Amino acid sequence: MNAPRSLFGNIEQVLADAGEVAALLCQRGWAERNAGNISADVTELADVADGEFDHLPLTPLESACPEMACRVMLISRSGARMRDVAKNPSVSMAAIGISADGRAYRPFQGASGGMTRPPTSELCVHLRVHQSLRARSAVQSAIVHTHPTELIALTQAQEFCEEEKLNHILWGMHPEVKVFIPEGVGFVPYLRPASEGLAEATAAALDRHRIVVWEKHGAIATGRSLAEAFDLIDTPNKSAQIYLLCRSAALQPAGLTAAQLAELKEVERFFRSFGDSA
């Protein structure tokens, strides 16, 4: 790698994680064209010296992110295909640094050298979510946005465009969803992709959830790693698949009973003791 060692010396694991998650997104069929984007706050790993990149030009942000001042992020590039991230994450992921006032960012460079394309069009969403994770000292530092087909399909029905009804179906189709997402998934009504409105609504919903479904668009999740964020989308999407499969076979899925859901608290506690849940 011809990149400065100080910036990229310790982020190999995050890049490897990005490649693995991108491959899974492709395998799931959630990554048509350049669908989806991923990011991770790598400040502690990047070990950038004070002022090291101050000579690089700043790009202003529409909304200030003061909690992100001077932080370093790895983020997929605009137009990056997940199949390319999977093959070579160090080329398709860009490193950016947020300015000291949190009002602008510097594209440092791609891990393999010069920065040819800016960060994903959803940069504002990622930044707003990272900002809010830091503001409440959350353990999560990674974000995955993707287009999980069956979860999106459910949001085409008005009856599931509401957190309570959506979670009722998702928890009811498979015990794993209640065990690993006991707080449920959040829901954000349709807003223009890459908009400040979507960024604001998503950050607010992710204050109460670790995964949020975007009506007729996709899902976004936060995790301690990109792999954990991926799992938080994969698990409820499996429930959505089961529900739709039953319906398409003209079966009326029964769903877990209230008593069956309640007794899962025991399993949830077991996994939580290993740090596997919320």
Ligand code: 2HA
């Ligand atoms: O990066 O998924 O939401 C392409 C998208 C926009």
Ligand code: ZN
């Ligand atoms: Zn999208």
